[in-house]
Amino acid sequence: MTTAALAPTRELKNHVSLIDTVRQSLTMARRGLLKIKRTPEQLFDVTLQPIIFTLLFTYIFGGAISGDVASYLPYFIPGILVQTVITTSLVTGVQLREDMGKGVFDRFRSLPIARIAPLAGALLADVVRYAIATVLTFAMGILIGYRPGGGVLGVLAASVLVIGTAWALSWIFAFFGVIARTASSVQGISLLILFPLTFLSNIFVPVDTLPDWLKFIVSINPVSYLVTAARDLSNTGGVGIEVVWAILGALIVVLIFAPLTVRAYMRRT
């Protein structure tokens, strides 16, 4: 038969080179995209959530917080953008858990590929989901009257910053995805972290309305820095120190959680 197995012609190596690792991760990302294409219902959350949340919270909080909806929009749209995209990154962990439970992950484990590739690929493919959520949130905002002062460039910069940070945070949820036994427990743990992280921030309300102790918590919450950075970029096009903190925070998360996740993934085998 044509698959006649002879001695392998390639050189046997016990490690995977960096170039191969990147290539394998990209192949895995392509697999993720193919899966999204084949099961578009996976995109329900990233299409409906930005539309519903943006509308809902704008009209509920707008009057109470800023006097009227129009003046709440510049404050709120970048905030809800962060909230929506980070929530989407939680789904990455849940789906990774589901995916890993399937037989196909056994094959990935038995292939001579970099251990990080299946994880990195899945996380990379999900950038598409964050991008969809971002576009829809801004589109929704503009539809109900938001006019970003930062212009196209400012909005683009804010989008890239938020998507990048969400990708970094998705490593946290991927870690839960790898260590948890079921997809629903991933969702459970992740929500416990996500709720305080997003609500104890400046997403919905200005910080000076809060009692002092809460003000302190909000001021040390990394999400607040991201929100402020995204607000500055989209509303004025200005690059504040918060942008640096947001990027630095994202980097630290990746540096801690990517190795942790890969280690946990390898231990499962």
Next chain:
Amino acid sequence: MTLPTLAVEATGLVKTFGDQRAVDGIDLHVTAGTVYGVLGPNGAGKTTVIRMLATLLKLDGGSARIFGHDVVKEPQIVRQLIGVTGQYASVDETLSATENLMIFARLLGYSGSAARKKSAELLEEFGLTEASRKPLKNFSGGMRRRLDLAASLLASPPLIFLDEPTTGLDPRTRLQMWDTVRRLVAGGSTVLLTTQYLDEADQLADRIAVIDLGKVVAEGTADELKASVGTSSLHVTLTNEADLDEATRALARVLGSTPVVSGVRLTAPLTDADRVADLLIDLRTAGIHLTEFSVSKPSLDEVFLALTGHGVENDDSSEDQKEIAA
């Protein structure tokens, strides 16, 4: 590059799940270019052994080498030498057959066009070309297994693990799978397969290890194993319980071994079919009446009975569940 003559060399393999020793000191030596069968009931530890050899499970004890490469110290080299086809098809349900193979081929380092060519070749070979663009959801169990095997062959690995390749397949698909295994070996591959079916091991394997409760209870060629069990067995059911002692003696005398008695049913190994006539005449002469008389080929049950002193426990739960949880 020439490969060592031993494809698998495992010594004292141990795997524990909680306080259960799923694999309890197993030695395996598989010569390159042969088919090696691991025969055992559900829960015997077959899948666990394969998963350990395939670098999918950690070893709790012992050591294993694939073509001389240690599975613990050189896992990435081992992965370049093996193909694994699991009990549950390890392919992507939502993707098509072509997409599945393309992804695996790309991961293995094929360029785009080479991956396409190799995938098409394998699909053709496994009779899946027609269905290659459809999502696997519509595939039958047999088609899934074939695709799974095709995926394992992408890199032309010199050693292929097949974990219960025909369990759950209809007889025709089962024969196709057997043909495929034979072709693989004719092409120079080494195959290590697990099975619950004695006839499958008999048909395919050059050597067989019978395992039970995590231990190898017998090892040898199919003929050697059968010789130890008796090629067939004879069952006699008596009409009258009072005849039991006399019938037992008659069977022992004519067949040369003491029958196993359960109620009024006697079972004894039958090495020489010609003796059956003698036995029937003896029973008639002694006035012993029978309600049933049959001769059957040895089943896995009987191999087990002979080798372990206990029957096959039809308990397929414990090991599999623990493995999934692990």
